Amino acid sequence: MPNQPVTGQIKPDRIVRTVCSPNCTGSCGINAFVKDGRLLKIEPAEMPDNRYNRICLKGISMAMQRVEHPDRIRHPMLRKGDRGSGDWQRIGWNDAFDYLAEKLTGIAERYGPEANSWISMTGNYGIMSMMLSARVANSLGGTAFTNLGIMGDLGANMGYLPTLGVHQEANEWPDIVGSKLIVLFGKNIADTAHSDIHFMFDAMEQGARVVSIDPRYSRTSAKADQWIPIRPGTDAAMILAMIKVIIDADLHDADYLRGHSNAPYLVREDTGKLLRYDAIDPAAPGNYVVVDAGTGLPADAALAADPVLDFRGEVRLAGGGALPCRTGFNALLEGCRSYTPEQAEAISEVPAAVIRELALDYAKTDPASLWIGQGTQRYYNGHQAFRALITLGAITGNIGKRHAGVSWGGGSLLRFIFATPDEWLAPNGHTGRVYPGTRIHDIIEAAEPYPVKSLWAHNYGFGTQTPRRNRFINEVLPHLELFTVSELVMTQAAKCADIVLPATSYYEEDADIVASWNNMYVQLRTRAIDNVGESRSDWEIFKGVCERMGRADDWSMTAMESCEYILRNSKDPIFSNIDWEELRREKIVRAEIASPHVPFADLKFPTPSGRIELYTESLVEHGQGVPNFEEPIEGNRRPRARDYPLTFMSNHSMYSVNAQHTILPWIREVQPDPRVEMSPVDAGARGVSDGDAIRVFNDRGTFTAHVNVTEGIKPGALNLTAGWWPEHFIDGHYSDLTHMPLNAAQETILESNYPIFDVSVEVEKAGEPEAS
Structure with a gap:
């Protein structure tokens, strides 16, 4: 039972079991203590497996400081002045729906219905919230821009898809206990999965050795038995050398x-x-x-x-x-012939002896577990590191095995999203167009393959999390006749919008289903508090507009009825076999799958051959029949490095999920401002000292922030924690330095991935801003 108030505490009216649902994807069960329709506090809810009982500062701050944030948007607002001027007119919902219906109808009549477009991101990881942009685009015959590649996480999927036939997989966290060797490639669990790192500690207490390969001395590296610093974006070369060492030693299975x-x-x-x-x-x-x-x-x-x-x-x-x-x-x-440990050392800057020792240790240790993180795939050819690591696991017989495997992101979350029933996504058979979000700038600017004149963004920190923020504002936005944003707080995207709609937080929504990246549970999230101001859920907002545009029949279900429909008709039986009434009653049910989940335990693979496809026919035309290494497109061995010799990375902090938390006071107490990590070698060469203001720049953009000179990052690399808003910098913004090059091999598999870390820059000392 939840803790009851002690003497002196305010007694809640009710305690509601709900789910913390941002893009950390932990999906922690939460007990919300509610008084007069508002949150008093939150505590961890009891999970069926109490090893998943948890809560963190991010979740507490989100509930207690973002829901009632001073910048919370509390009513619909229509732009009066120029875009970005901050000159708004407050309007009611009827006026908002009438305005949007008129604008969207006019654009559809002039250019075709596909000229109206929608994009959502991961600000709310309920299944409906994630998939509503596709549903409304289909309902109105518009264009849905996908969020896969533009999220910057798709390189991982494109390593798994051609090799194992799935978007992602992982041995469930409890299964790591029993591993004797745990090798982490760019997997910073202590920051990005800190609620689950206790499983790794449990494994270490039972004798597991942990090796962290990372350009940064991350919190996870600090807890590991061995830290192996590596040149950014060169993991594939090191892994291919390990494969060669193992096969040459006849240690493959x-x-x-x-x-x-x-x-x-x-x-x-x-x-x-x-x-x-x-x-x-x-x-x-x-x-x-x-x-x-x-x-x-x-x-x-x-x-x-x-x-x-x-x-x-x-x-x-x-x-x-x-x-x-x-x-x-x-x-x-x-393919591995040229990747001797010595040649891999020349590429990755990892000593040949270290590569050889780790390869032999991995091959001789049973069971051994490989884990890989998103940072590894945030380079132009990041999918190659994932293909190589799966190959390493396969040649040693470690895939489909307890306490072993090749794990990235598993759990129920992405599997549930991809199993969304087509009939729900395309109500009454209405369909629109779909294009990769990674092409959104080019399509709008060039009007190819057709004009897109309206964009509606929800659950998306456009302006802080998008590639080339400056390009979107200066070159793309002028081509739009209508830019609509549904949002909780006044973000950069909202400031540029023509109309802003107040969206609810997930504590205010009637119903949604939330799965998890880290376990196989599915949870029903229901309303905890009253709506703040005049806010409405995305479901209610899209329903209101579609009713004005003659599509009321597409939105006749309630949110709860939609949840039931999605679950009962899921394309994956591990979800469709869940008892809906049990989920309504208990609010949490495990998917119909073995515990702990070990993917491919039956050694059956959903690939064309039914096997692990170490050789990939579809990638032959791109020279990638087997995994290989290519220098990052802006790596520091490229000619461009003469002008921009430093690789710029932007990792996830344990204190923020993308841009949602960096505006919250409790978070700012422990992470006050953006700090660029820089090695003493690189700082000394530029006359930079710890704490100085520095200007980070390339030919696309610039930003100015203070520097943290540290031995905890390799020379040649910079790092900044992601999620900071433009007002947090002395000048500029880090997304202005990024780019979105298309990748033909990745397009063959699915779509290009946003290579957030494949960015070359230079640094110079900057003057301190004058006191205001």
Whole structure:
């Protein structure tokens, strides 16, 4: 039971079980203590597994200081002056709906319904809140811009998708207890999953050794047994060298590779495609081909009992011709040939002896667990590091295994989102267009493939979290006839809008379902407090506009009925098999899946071959049939480094989720202002001392902030915690330095990823601002 008030405390009217739902994705169960429709305090709610009972400063500050923030938007507002002038007219909801219906209808009549567009982000991780922009775009025949690539996390998905056939996976946190070796590539658990780091500590108490590979001496690195600093964006080179060391030492699991990967499948050397058996026997099925160890001849992979793993030679085709072929494993060997530990050292700046020692330690330790974080994939070819790490796990037989695996983000959250029923997303069969959010600037500015004249953003800190904030404001926004923002507080995006709509916090919404990145629970989130001011939920807002535009039938369900529909009709049975009435009653239910969840425990993979695809046909045209390393597009070995020699990273702090918390007083007590981390080597070369104001710049933009000179970051790299608003800087903003180059290989898989860390800059000492 929740703690009851002691003498002197205000007694609440009620205690509501709800869910803290920002983009930390921990989805902590919360007991909200409510008095007169307002929050008194919050405490951790009891979880079915009490190892997940938790709360943090971010969650407490969000509830107690953001819900009633002085800058909370409390009523609809229509712009009177120029965009960004701050000159607003207060209006009522009827006027707001009439205005929007008139504007959206006019744009649709002039340019087509697809000229109206929507984009949402991760400010509220309820399933409906996440997917409503797609639903409203479909309802009105508009354009939905996806948030996958522009979020900067999609490189990870694009390592998993071609190799394992899923967007993400991880051995559930409790399973890490029992690992003997835990290797973390850019996985800063202590900051970004601090509520779950106790599982790692439990594993360490049982004897696990933890190795952290990171350009920064992060909080996690400080807790690890070994910190290996690495040049930013070069993880793939180090991992490929580890693969080579293991195979050269004959420590790979050949039986696992033969039975559960496409490593023994033959690859045509003329096209790079996998050979099919009907090219050898036209009367046979077009199955994959292996070389049978018993006969030494090509065989149907579905029938061969003992395939050869390493082969390169000619295969006779049906017409009698000889076709040069090799196994996928042989292609992997060739791909790793140039990645000796010494060559990887030259690339990554990790000593060859350290690479070799870690590779052998990993191969000889059973069980051993690999974890990888988002920072690793926030480079132009970041998906390659994820493909390489999955390959490392596969060659040692560690995928689908207890206390092992290759883990990034698992849990129920993304799996639940991707299983949203199509019928809910496209009400009454109404559909619109979908384009990657990474193309949003180009599409609006160029009016290609068609004009987009209206953009509606919700749950999105546009202006702090978008690529090239300055480009959006100065070059993209002028092309829009209507820019609408639904928001809690007056963000940078809201300041630039034509109309601002007061959205509810998740404590004020009637209903939504929240899954978790870190466990397999699903929670029903229900209203805890009254709406602040005249705020309305996104569901109510979109419903009101669509009713004005003749689409009332698309929005006839209540929010609670939508939750029930989404769950009962989920495309994933681990969710659709949940008892809805139990979820309504208990507010939390585990997905219908084993505990702890170990992905691929049955060694079945949702790939074209049904196996781990170490060799990827679809990426051959991009020279990526097997994982390889390419210098980051703005790495400090590129010619551009002559002018901009420093790699600029922006990590997530334990005190803020993107931009939601940096305006909150309790957070500012422990993290008062933005500080750029810089090594003494780089600072000394520029005459910079700790605490100085510095100007960080490149050919796209600039910002000025104070510096923290520290040994905890590699020379050649800078870091700033993400989420700061423009007013927090002495001048400028860090997003102005970023860029959004499209990546052809990633577009083949899904869409380009925003390479937030693949940014080169220079630094100079700046003058202190004059006192006002």
